[in-house]
Amino acid sequence: MSQLTLETQVCDIVTALPQSADLFRSLRIDFCCGGKIPLKDAAEDRNLNPEEVLVSIQKIEEKREQVGSTHPTSFGNRTLVSYIQEKYHAGLREELPALTPYITRVVKVHGENHPHLVRIQEIFKELRAELLDHTADEDKNVFPVILDFLENPTPELKEQVKPHVMELEAEHEHAGELLFEIRDLTNNYTPPEEACGTYRVVYARLAQLEKDTFEHVHLENNVLFDRVRAAL
Numbered sequence: 001m002s003q004l005t006l007e008t009q010v011c012d013i014v015t016a017l018p019q020s021a022d023l024f025r026s027l028r029i030d031f032c033c034g035g036k037i038p039l040k041d042a043a044e045d046r047n048l049n050p051e052e053v054l055v056s057i058q059k060i061e062e063k064r065e066q067v068g069s070t071h072p073t074s075f076g077n078r079t080l081v082s083y084i085q086e087k088y089h090a091g092l093r094e095e096l097p098a099l100t101p102y103i104t105r106v107v108k109v110h111g112e113n114h115p116h117l118v119r120i121q122e123i124f125k126e127l128r129a130e131l132l133d134h135t136a137d138e139d140k141n142v143f144p145v146i147l148d149f150l151e152n153p154t155p156e157l158k159e160q161v162k163p164h165v166m167e168l169e170a171e172h173e174h175a176g177e178l179l180f181e182i183r184d185l186t187n188n189y190t191p192p193e194e195a196c197g198t199y200r201v202v203y204a205r206l207a208q209l210e211k212d213t214f215e216h217v218h219l220e221n222n223v224l225f226d227r228v229r230a231a232l
Contacts, residue, residue, distance in 0.1 A: 004057060006050050010042045011035030011222040018071045019060050021215055027053065028180075032217040033173040073223050077150045080224060081143050088216035089135040095209065096128045102202050110199060114192070116185045123185075124206075127178045131213070134171050142168065146228055153231045162232065165225050172217045179210045 004013055014021050014031045024031040029042045039057075043050040072083045103121050111117045142164045149157040183189065189207040191200045 006040035006054055007038045009036050010039055014218055015073050015222055017061050019064055020057050023056055032214050032221055033176045072219060077147055084219055092131050092135055099205050102198055106199050106202050120182055120185050123178050123182055150231055165228055169221055172221060182206055
């Protein structure tokens with residue numbers, strides 16, 4: 001029998017059932033930065049029927065139990081950090097520069113008739129700069145301190161790690177806000193009927209960027225950082 005209820009926090013649902021992240025994204029329920037609230041409250045904030053959302057989650061849970069899977073939430077600390085770095089940090093360093101010329105081209109060709117594209121380009125530039133700086137800081141400065149602290153929680157390391165976690169969560173929240181604005185501007189990543197191939201590619205890759213970033217932030221905020229908070 002499922003242990004997930006209307007009172008279970010959204011972030012805990014995604015930790016226990018990672019496949020639910022796609023459902024929450026489609027419903028515009030924040031499971032990474034704003035996920036520490038009960039499912040009932042999160043659903044009502046989006047004017048959704050909490051019971052119907054819970055039923056959808058239970059269906060995902062039933063399907064997962066039939067298939068079975070291992071998820072990074074079960075990894076040890078060092079394995080989890082390596083997974084985040086290899087899958088998400090390296091992925092961002094590859095995708096963000098690669099996507100830039102496509103966005104530039106679409107704005108150049110279609111920006112006059114679709115002015116929202118200009119704003120999307122502005123947000124993407126800000127998001128790109130922030131995410132690349134953010135992940136570089138995590139890799140070089142923050143993750144080593146976190147891992148040292150989790151293995152040896154001395155008072156000195158405790159004082160070093162506390163401000164890092166608060167700062168990173170604030171940066172995650174801002175990235176989430178930028179991605180939600182892009183989702184609004186793109187009408188949930190739905191290109192116009194007359195959109196060319198490049199236009200459609202940009203929307204599809206922005207949607208994938210949102211998906212990967214929210215999963216990435218969830219693993220940090222609600223798994224890795226929760227381990228830090230427990231040790232604190």
